[in-house]
Amino acid sequence: MAKNIKTRADDYxxxxxxxxxxxxxxxxxxxxxxxxxxxxxxxxxxxxxxxLDHRFKETGHVNAYFPLLIPQSFLTREAQHVEGFAMECAVxxxxxxxxxxxxxxxxxxxLEEPLIIRPTSETMIGSMYSDWIQSYRDLPVLIxxxxxxxxxxxxxxxxLRTAEFLWQEGHTAHExxxxxEEETRRMLDVYASFAEESLAVPVLQGRKTEREKxxxxxxxxxxxxxxxxxxxxxxxTSHNLGQNFAxxxxxxxxxxxxxxxxxxxxxxxxxxxxxxxLIMAHSDDDGLVLPPRVAPTVAVIVPICRKDxxxxxxxxxxxxxxxxxxxxxxxxxxxxxxxAHGLESYFFDHVTHQKILVDWRDTRPGDKHFHWEQRGVPxxxxxxxxxxxxxxxVVKRRLDxxxxxxxxxxxxxxxxxxxxxxxxxxxxxxxxRFRDENTRTATSYDEMKKILAxxxxxxRAYFEPGEAAEERIQAETKASVRCIPFDxxxxxxxxxxxxxxxxxxxxxxxAY
RNA sequence: CGGGGCGUGGCGCAGUCCGGUAGCGCACCUGCUUUGGGAGCAGGGGGUCGGAGGUUCGAAUCCUCUCGCCCCGACCA
Numbered sequence: 001m002a003k004n005i006k007t008r009a010d011d012y013x014x015x016x017x018x019x020x021x022x023x024x025x026x027x028x029x030x031x032x033x034x035x036x037x038x039x040x041x042x043x044x045x046x047x048x049x050x051x052l053d054h055r056f057k058e059t060g061h062v063n064a065y066f067p068l069l070i071p072q073s074f075l076t077r078e079a080q081h082v083e084g085f086a087m088e089c090a091v092x093x094x095x096x097x098x099x100x101x102x103x104x105x106x107x108x109x110x111l112e113e114p115l116i117i118r119p120t121s122e123t124m125i126g127s128m129y130s131d132w133i134q135s136y137r138d139l140p141v142l143i144x145x146x147x148x149x150x151x152x153x154x155x156x157x158x159x160l161r162t163a164e165f166l167w168q169e170g171h172t173a174h175e176x177x178x179x180x181e182e183e184t185r186r187m188l189d190v191y192a193s194f195a196e197e198s199l200a201v202p203v204l205q206g207r208k209t210e211r212e213k214x215x216x217x218x219x220x221x222x223x224x225x226x227x228x229x230x231x232x233x234x235x236x237t238s239h240n241l242g243q244n245f246a247x248x249x250x251x252x253x254x255x256x257x258x259x260x261x262x263x264x265x266x267x268x269x270x271x272x273x274x275x276x277x278l279i280m281a282h283s284d285d286d287g288l289v290l291p292p293r294v295a296p297t298v299a300v301i302v303p304i305c306r307k308d309x310x311x312x313x314x315x316x317x318x319x320x321x322x323x324x325x326x327x328x329x330x331x332x333x334x335x336x337x338x339x340a341h342g343l344e345s346y347f348f349d350h351v352t353h354q355k356i357l358v359d360w361r362d363t364r365p366g367d368k369h370f371h372w373e374q375r376g377v378p379x380x381x382x383x384x385x386x387x388x389x390x391x392x393x394v395v396k397r398r399l400d401x402x403x404x405x406x407x408x409x410x411x412x413x414x415x416x417x418x419x420x421x422x423x424x425x426x427x428x429x430x431x432x433r434f435r436d437e438n439t440r441t442a443t444s445y446d447e448m449k450k451i452l453a454x455x456x457x458x459x460r461a462y463f464e465p466g467e468a469a470e471e472r473i474q475a476e477t478k479a480s481v482r483c484i485p486f487d488x489x490x491x492x493x494x495x496x497x498x499x500x501x502x503x504x505x506x507x508x509x510x511a512y
Numbered sequence: 513c514g515g516g517g518c519g520u521g522g523c524g525c526a527g528u529c530c531g532g533u534a535g536c537g538c539a540c541c542u543g544c545u546u547u548g549g550g551a552g553c554a555g556g557g558g559g560u561c562g563g564a565g566g567u568u569c570g571a572a573u574c575c576u577c578u579c580g581c582c583c584c585g586a587c588c589a
Contacts, residue, residue, distance in 0.1 A: 003538085003550075004523070013583070021523090032580065088588075120589090154513060154587060161588070214589095234589060271589055304548050366549040384548055394548085478585095512589095 002374060007285045012229045019279055020158050022374040023288040033156040033163030037272070040375065043296035044275050045166060047352065049146060051198045051293070052168065052270070055190050061142045061170060066124050068148070069115040074123035077248040081122065084215020088151040090117040090163075117150040122216060122241070122267055125171045126249035133173060133263060135254045140183070141173040159276030160233070160512050167271035173251060173263040177242070180264035181219075184240040187268040188221045191236040199274060200291040200428035201225045201281045202435050203235055204458070204507060206483030209465040214267075218242035224482045224507065226435045227280035230456020232482045232509035235277050238268035276512075281431050288376030289398055291427055292420035298348050299416065300372045301358040304365045304384035317388040317408070318358060321381070322346055324411040326356070348416070373398060378423050379416075399423055399430075439507075445473075445496045448508060452477045459508040460485075462493035469497050479508045 005018040020026055025041030037045065053063070069092060076082045092115040094107035118124065129141060150164045170187060174180040188205060195201045203223035213220035217239035225235045245251065246262035255261045282289040292298055301318055305311045323331050326346055339345040342361030348354050357377075359368050365382070372380055382394040392407045397419075406415070438457030442448035448459050463469070465481060474480050484506050492503040 011583095017582080028581075030580085084588090149589090151588070155585095165589075167589075237589070269589075273589055302548095306547055364547050364549090364551060366547085366551085369549050371550090382548070386548075 002286050002370065005285065005287055005374070008228060015285070016276075016280060017158065019283050019288050019374075023376055025275065025279075025288070026158055028158075031163075033153060035158055035162050037166075040296055041275060044278070044290070044294050045272055047294035047296075048198070048270075048274055049168070050352065052190075052194055053144075053146075055194060056144050056168075056170065059186060059190060061144045061172075063145060064143045065145055065147070066118075066121050066128065068118055070118050070121075070124050072114045072116050074127060075116060077123065078216045078244055080244070081216035081248075085119045085151070088153060089119055090150050090152050091115070092117065118147070119149055119151045120267075120269075121145065121147070121149075121169055121171065122245050123249070126245040126251055126265070129171075129173050129263070129265070130250045130252070133251055133253050136175050136256055139173060139175045139253060139263065140179060142170075142183075143172070144168055144170040157276070157512070159279070160273055162272075165272050167269050169267060169269040172266045173246070174265070175253070175255070175261075175263070177264050180242075180266050181240050184219070184221060184238045184266045184268065187266070188223065188236070188238040191238065191268070191270060192223050195223055195225065195235055195274075195277075196428060198291065198293045199278055199281075200293075200424055200431055201235065201274075201277055202428065202432040204435075204483065204485055206485040206507065208237070208483060209470060209481045209506070211465070211467050211470050212481060212483075214239045216241060216244050217267075218244065222483050224458075224509075225277050225281060226438055226458060226509070227277070227512070228434065229280070230438060230510070232458065232507075232511040233273070233277050233280070234482070234511065235274060236268070236270040239266060241265045241267060282427060283376070286370075287374030289427070290376035290378065292378045292424050295354065295376065295378055297355045297357050297372075297375070297377045298420055299356045299379040299381055300368075300377045301356065301381045301383060302365055302368045302372075303358070303360060304382060306385075310385050313385065313388050314383050317393075318383050321383070321393060321408060321411055322356070322358075324408065325413055325416050327413075348413075369396075379419060395419070397423060399426055442496060443493075448479075448496060449477055452479050452508070452510065456510060458482070460505055461496045461508060462502050463504060463506045463508075464495045464498055464500060464502045465504065465506060473497065473508070477508075477510075479510045482507045482509050482511060 005022055006014040008015045023040060024038050026038055027036045029036050075085065093111055095109035095111060097105045098108035100106045133139065133141060146168050148164055148166050153161050153163055156162050172183050174183060192203050192205050195203045203225050205221065205223055208220040208222050214237060219240040221238045222234055223236045225233045227233055243262040243264060245265050251263040251265065252260050253263060279288065303314045303318060305314045319331060326348065330346055334344060334346045337345055344358040344360060346356045348356050369380065376398065378398050380396045382396065387393045392405050395404050395406050438455065440451050440457065440459055442451055442459050442461045448461055451459050465484065470481055484504060489505055492501050495502045
């Protein structure tokens, strides 16, 4: 049992923070609500970026970068948008610091128009698109940007909700509503398959209700994941913005019919929140559990030896094992790599830079076991004198602590890749089972209340979405409509609140 | 932003009520013995007690203000 991590049953919120701390994913910053993403946390983000960026490009998008600062007036152009974001905008009003009479520094050089730090970039990008787009021949525009944004949240939680966070925002402009709608759904699909394939987080896809949608969107689609405490987490959203921003920013094109038309635009994004989703979906009371596809270190080799002669034997055997897995070139190249004291670093993959580490630090094996377990390294390979004699090593799987003995002759790149793939699919399977076991159907409001109070998780129910009804349910149960799932039943049923006949089933849950 | 809790070496805490030279465990450094699931002994380094004012001969301790974190609520990716 980990000494420095509270158990999930004991205190889930503290457990979450303890896991982040123990795995050194992030740290608090001196500024409220902001966090420092440490190398192992950032490596996970880089893995997410690399994978998603590939998927974006495969679907025809290109990257660009738009500025951090946005004229305040931009935000006010789209009525719903400004209403949604005004309360959480950081505003830049001055251009410099000056010494005041009392000798202290204070803001000076007041700006003519205040600038806001982007909470999202629809307005800035809309303004540029209105310049760039003249005719239907310029369409579609398919741009993504990787950026930071800032939303001055009242209550923050590491990765799940921080004042500043990293994300990607795709912004596209199209000739027709249908094209925009197709794009919106396409990118939601990209998110859903990414979440499942790379993060091993199974997600439910659906449409947000009017109450829950993005300010300024006609339609918002979402992928929703389920965390181990039974709360839902919105993992990504894709918006069909209709012509709202096109009208606000004059994004017009001359059509095939020789007439001016407003474009149809979309936007879609996922953020560093996904790292929070990973942690809460997979980790356990021993610490972090990472899906191999995003793990910075895929395996760690722990030597076990007493005397110097044993050490030489073990070292020699480890080198043979590494050579079998990585080939002699990488083993040789690693000799010249500068790494942390006592750790040898080998690249398992030179594209993703995922590593295999050998832990030669002068601590005891037990310490190392806990150390790497907390950091979520998928596999631990133990090599002691007995293993050397038997020409084999012990492989321990982080997922379930399963132990197996593998002969040196059986080691290869394919072998490890196979073990990693197996880990990845087991992890997804486990998360999917948890999600399915915690998705229930309610036929009455009372039944739903009971489920939410006792079990948590997703509750499917017939329901007529509406501001008043949703507000009442949230006030009484803390649950909101996470989405109107795409897979709807053939038959209609009775709304759990009004009793009216409705074809619509929705997914309720308490959410982060 | 409202209610509650907490800030004391890197981490976890005692000391605060009742003011009197800042302590414990883990971690860290050195040495020896150790090493198959969190080692033992010896020695050593590190804290203006979140910050700023105030009361006092004297403040971790009392008072005022402030900052941060956690929990619950309202808001949100």
